[in-house]
Amino acid sequence: MTATHSTRMLILGSGPAGLSAAIYGARAGMAPIVVQGLQPGGQLTTTTDVENYPGFRDVIQGPWLMEEMQAQAEHVGAQMMWDTITEVDLSQRPFRLIGDGGTVYSGDVLVIATGAQARWLGMDSEEALKGKGVSACATCDGFFYRGKKVAVIGGGNTAVEEALYLTNHSHDVTLIHRRDSLRAEKILQERLFANEKIKVLWNKTVEEFVGEGEPAGLTALKLRDTETGEISSIDVEGGFVAIGHSPATDVFQGTGLTLDKDGYIEVTPGTAKTNIPGVFACGDVMDKHYRQAVTAAGTGCMAALDAERFLAEVDFEAITEAAE
Ligand SMILES: Cc1cc2nc3c(=O)[nH]c(=O)nc-3n(C[C@H](O)[C@H](O)[C@H](O)COP(=O)(O)OP(=O)(O)OC[C@H]3O[C@@H](n4cnc5c(N)ncnc54)[C@H](O)[C@@H]3O)c2cc1C
Incomplete structure (x- = not known):
């Protein structure tokens, strides 16, 4: 039988953006589920020295920082799932996503924090x-x-x-x-x-x-x-x-989510809101200018706060019924 996990707040991605959203979401009582993807901890797990993340006078290691962020998210109540989303349906409420092995995830709100990967020459x-x-x-x-x-x-x-x-x-x-x-x-x-x-x-x-x-x-x-x-x-x-980045948005093609010409998710300026009510985006997947751990974490916080306000203000049951 196919496993189904339902939550108020579903988060895709476990880099600084996704884990920051998870920390804020869990502390706001939204019991977030984080689908970690193929790179648990995100891009910083591929580097060593990090000298510019605030709060640490000495040089810290990227993988260590991400372990700490995950531990903090779990400590406040976020649940990690080791899976990668391969199918997305944003036309129904709650949103329905399917993982690599067929596991179904449903969320009243969705936070997309799937990042962007630098392009390499491949040598x-x-x-x-x-x-x-x-x-x-x-x-x-x-x-x-x-x-x-x-x-x-x-x-x-x-x-x-x-x-x-x-x-x-x-x-x-x-x-x-x-x-x-x-x-x-x-x-x-x-x-x-x-x-x-x-x-x-x-x-x-x-x-x-x-x-x-x-x-x-x-x-x-x-x-x-x-x-x-x-x-x-x-x-x-x-x-x-420096030959560009590829945002991890292939899975959202054709879902109704607005992407820009380079494939980045478009958000309303100054917010983490996408064109679909209840879907939020944060981190490198929506930011082609700054691409830093601290900006990803900052927009992760924005996504969780926007999501919390959305759930508080919107008559969720009415939306769900209308979609059914
Ligand atoms: C080598 C290197 C060194 C860096 N050094 C620094 C530094 O010193 N300081 C700094 O501030 N920044 C640094 N950066 C940049 C920083 O790592 C990124 O800006 C930051 O990680 C972006 O965070 P994010 O959460 O948006 O995305 P990412 O960290 O890219 O995380 C994306 C997450 O999404 C998941 N995912 C993707 N697709 C799916 C899917 N379909 N389903 C589920 N999950 C999915 C991935 O598994 C991953 O967990 C460095 C980057 C690199 C590559």
């Missing part, structure tokens, strides 16, 4: 040196490269913003782009070209991230010229892959 050498010089987040890791030579790979807004941000820490930033012009907005390009700490290498792709030492750390990038095929190399200690 073995990149994988081997992630967290050892290779990163996808300048705001997170730029500080660790103070006074060092770094490179940014990409040509869109993210890449230009990352390069500009890195000049706060490095006097030698190289932007590597596979074409001869950038896709980034003109105003960003103007700032980039005016910044004497940044140089651009055109028509180059990364052939290999080169690491040396024990433990290995990034020391150079091997590059290929896209026009001539010529191989060259630049010495850098930090390589920032």
Whole structure:
């Protein structure tokens, strides 16, 4: 028989956004169920040092922080489910979602905190040196490269913003782009070209991230010229892959939830409310600008408070009957 779990507040995702929503939701008496997904604890479980989450003077470890958040959420009454949602029906009330193994979850309100994953180049050498010089987040890791030579790979807004941000820490930033012009907005390009700490290498792709030492750390990038095929190399200690992010919203395609052109969930500005009453979104899945643990946690709090007010103000039984 198919198991069914019903709750007032169903949360998808167990990163900082989902767990913050769970803490606030549990403390407001909504007995949240958190479906954790394939990456319990979210993106911070894939990193080591975190230096910018408020409250900790010393460097903390990402996986430890997420264990603490989960323990706090469980302590106040949230229930964790180790499952991934593969089917979503937002046309009926309560909302009905189905997990990987067929388990049904129903929630009077739904908080979506499924995050976004950085896109990578997909090379073995990149994988081997992630967290050892290779990163996808300048705001997170730029500080660790103070006074060092770094490179940014990409040509869109993210890449230009990352390069500009890195000049706060490095006097030698190289932007590597596979074409001869950038896709980034003109105003960003103007700032980039005016910044004497940044140089651009055109028509180059990364052939290999080169690491040396024990433990290995990034020391150079091997590059290929896209026009001539010529191989060259630049010495850098930090390589920032900035080729965009993919919000985890595939499962919401066709559900009536409004997504923007890049697949991010749209919310009413200043709130966590989506276009569907009772469905809220928080964290990286609705935020393409900040993408930080603390902003994800902040919007998780907003989602729980918006959800609580929704349940208090709305005649839920009337909505449910109308939908039946
Ligand atoms: C290597 C790295 C280092 C970073 N360092 C820092 C740092 O130092 N400081 C900082 O502030 N930020 C840092 N960040 C960014 C930070 O991790 C993110 O901004 C933050 O984790 C976003 O939180 P979130 O809860 O929105 O999403 P995520 O952390 O991405 O969590 C998404 C959750 O949704 C779940 N999920 C996805 N799809 C489904 C589904 N279909 N069903 C159920 N669950 C699902 C996943 O399993 C996961 O639990 C770093 C990111 C990376 C990748």
